[in-house]
Amino acid sequence: MKSPLSHFYGSFLFCVLAVIAAYFIGGVQGAITVFFLTVLETSLSFDNAVVNAAILDNWNAVWRRRFLVWGILVAVFGMRLVFPLLIVAIVGDMGPLQVLDVAVHAPDEYARVLSSAHHQIAAFGGSFLLMVFLKFFVDRHKTEHWLEALEKPLTRLGKMEAIEAALALALLMIVASLLEPGIRSEFVAAGVWGVVTFILAKGLAALVGSDERASGQVIRQGIGGFLYLELLDASFSFDGVVGAFALTNNLFIITLGLGAGALFVRSFTLLLVERGTLSTYRYLEHGAFWAIGALAAIMLAGAKYHIPEAVTGLLGAALIAMSLGSSILARRREADRHP
Numbered sequence: 001m002k003s004p005l006s007h008f009y010g011s012f013l014f015c016v017l018a019v020i021a022a023y024f025i026g027g028v029q030g031a032i033t034v035f036f037l038t039v040l041e042t043s044l045s046f047d048n049a050v051v052n053a054a055i056l057d058n059w060n061a062v063w064r065r066r067f068l069v070w071g072i073l074v075a076v077f078g079m080r081l082v083f084p085l086l087i088v089a090i091v092g093d094m095g096p097l098q099v100l101d102v103a104v105h106a107p108d109e110y111a112r113v114l115s116s117a118h119h120q121i122a123a124f125g126g127s128f129l130l131m132v133f134l135k136f137f138v139d140r141h142k143t144e145h146w147l148e149a150l151e152k153p154l155t156r157l158g159k160m161e162a163i164e165a166a167l168a169l170a171l172l173m174i175v176a177s178l179l180e181p182g183i184r185s186e187f188v189a190a191g192v193w194g195v196v197t198f199i200l201a202k203g204l205a206a207l208v209g210s211d212e213r214a215s216g217q218v219i220r221q222g223i224g225g226f227l228y229l230e231l232l233d234a235s236f237s238f239d240g241v242v243g244a245f246a247l248t249n250n251l252f253i254i255t256l257g258l259g260a261g262a263l264f265v266r267s268f269t270l271l272l273v274e275r276g277t278l279s280t281y282r283y284l285e286h287g288a289f290w291a292i293g294a295l296a297a298i299m300l301a302g303a304k305y306h307i308p309e310a311v312t313g314l315l316g317a318a319l320i321a322m323s324l325g326s327s328i329l330a331r332r333r334e335a336d337r338h339p
Contacts, residue, residue, distance in 0.1 A: 007267045007268075007270055007271045007274075008264070008267045008271075010263065010267070011260070011263045011264045011266075011267045014259075014260055014263050015035075015038055015260040015263075015264075018034050018038070018256040018257065018259065018260045019031045019034050019035055019256075021256055022034040022253050022256050022257070025250065025252055025253060026248070026250055026253055030248070030250065030253050033247050033248045033253055033257060034253055034256050034257040034260065035257070036247060036257070037244055037247060037253075037254065037256075037257025037258055037260075037261065038257050038258075038260040038261045038264070039261070040240070040244075040257075040261065040309065040313070041237075041240055041257065041258045041260075041261020041262060041264075041265070042261045042264040042265060042268075043313050043317070044236075044240060044309065044312060044313045044316065045236050045237075045240075045261065045262075045265045046265070046268065046316065046317065046320060047287075047288040047289075047291035047292055047295070047316050047319075047320060048232065048233060048236045048265055048288075049265045049266075049268035049269045049272060050272065050278070050284060050285060050287075050288035050320065051132075051232065051285070051288050051289065051292065052067075052229060052232070052233075052265075052269040053269050053270075053272035053273045053277070053278055054278055054285050054288075055225065055228075055229060056229075056269065056270075056273050057273055057278065057279075059225070063225075063226070064270065064273065066226065067226060067229060067266075068266050068270060070226075071226070071229065071230060071233070071266065072262065072263055072266055074230050074233075075230070075233050075237070075259070075262040075263075075266070076255065076258075076259035076262055076263070077255075077259075078230075078234075079233065079234050079237045079241070079262075080237065080241060080254065080255045080258040080259050080262065081251070081255045083234070083237075083241065084114055084241055084251065084254075085099050085100060085103065085251075087114055087117055087121065088102070088103070088110055088113045088114050088117075090117075091113050091114075091116060091117045092113045103251040104251070107249035107250055107251065108249055110249065110251065111245045111249045114242060114245065115242065115245065118242050118302070118303070119179070119183050119186065119187050119190075119303040120186050120187065120189075120190035121190070121241075121242060122187075122299045122300060122302045122303045123172065123186075123187045123188070123189075123190035123191035123194065123300065123303060124190040124191065124193055124194040124197075124235075125194065125234075125235045125236075125296075125299050126191070126194070126295075126296045126297070126298075126299030126300035126302075127168055127172055127190075127191040127192070127193075127194030127195050127198075127296075127300070128194040128195070128197060128198050128231070128235040129235050129236070129292050129293075129295055129296035129299065130167075130168045130171065130194075130293070130296035130297075130300070131164055131165070131168050131194070131195055131198035131199075132198065132232065132235075132289075132292055132296075133289055133290075133292045133293035133296055134154075134163075134164035134167055134168060134293075135164055135198075135202075136289045137151055137154040137155065137289065137293075138154050138155070138157045138158045138163055138164050138167070139155060139158045140155060140156070140158035140159050141158070142155045142158070144282065145286075146283040146286035146287065146290075146323055146326060147286070147290070151286075165195055165199065168191075168195050169191075169192070169195060171300065172187075172188060172191040172192070172195075172300070173188065175187070175300045175301065175303065175304070176188045176191070178304050179303060179304055183303075187303055191300075194235075197231065198231075201227060201228045201231050202228065204224050204227060204228075233262070233265075236295070237258065237262070240258055240261075240309075241254070241258065243309050244257065244258060280327075280331075281323075281324055281327035281328070281331075282327050282330060282331075283323040283324075283326045283327045283330070284320065284323050284324055284327055285323075286323050287319045287320040287321075287322060287323025287324065288319075288320060288323070290319045290323070291315070291316035291319045291320055294312075294315050294316060294319065295312060295316060298311070298312050298315075
């Protein structure tokens with residue numbers, strides 16, 4: 001079996017090159033910013049790595065490699081570079097060349113336009129991740145529970161048709177009622193599209209050959225499963241892309257830092273898959289999905305209240321650490337019963 005560090009050689013190399021490139025773009029401050037963005041993106045997205053690992057668990061080596069190679073191109077250049085430009089182009093009613101010129105020569109204006117769409121980005125990403133969370137727990141076939149007092153009632157709700165969408169839309173409307181009238185309709189529209197996108201992504205995955213297990217996660221390799229993983233990664237990255245402007249307005253430094261973080265998340269994913277970590281620690285996946293639920297709630301609430309990135313990262317890390325500890329205790333109890 002490969003050394004655990006071998007999964008991270010490419011990630012460390014990219015990170016070093018990104019820091020060097022940032023030095024030539026923005027000097028010492030640019031290099032430091034890339035390093036901090038890499039650490040931030042990696043720490044905030046560990047739950048994404050766990051969920052990705054659960055989906056990739058039964059994929060063959062070919063599709064795992066495609067996820068790493070082609071998926072990272074989408075993650076770095078698609079979500080961290082093209083997506084913000086697209087948002088600014090739509091919100092600011094600009095052409096592709098114009099928005100690129102603004103990003104390079106007027107970064108403050110670029111950041112202002114992107115930040116003005118924060119409530120829509122939060123609504124779309126939060127609603128999508130909320131559906132991911134509910135799809136895992138609101139499932140009448142789910143038999144294993146970590147936080148039984150919370151998970152068992154959610155499992156029983158799975159007997160109701162389309163209850164995940166109903167719950168997500170209800171929460172979306174509750175949050176929208178707290179917002180200023182001027183942005184309420186935009187928030188609701190973006191959130192509805194988040195729910196619709198999740199339903200279409202799952203439907204496409206099933207249509208082109210992917211399947212579902214009892215927990216409701218896509219597991220069979222194929223273009224549908226690949227697209228679902230990329231949408232999941234996109235939803236995780238929404239808040240990070242906007243939040244990165246608190247450190248710098250330079251689009252290219254943001255892309256380098258968040259891209260390096262995305263590559264580390266991919267490396268963690270493959271490490272978890274190859275080591276069989278999720279089967280060894282039975283509640284780790286549960287903790288990751290609770291972290292996703294927490295992130296979804298924070299993103300939706302972020303349209304009204306400012307919530308520091310540190311809160312998001314610490315809460316997700318705490319949930320995963322608790323689920324890991326519970327898994328270890330469960331293994332010890334089983335070992336004591338069957339010595």
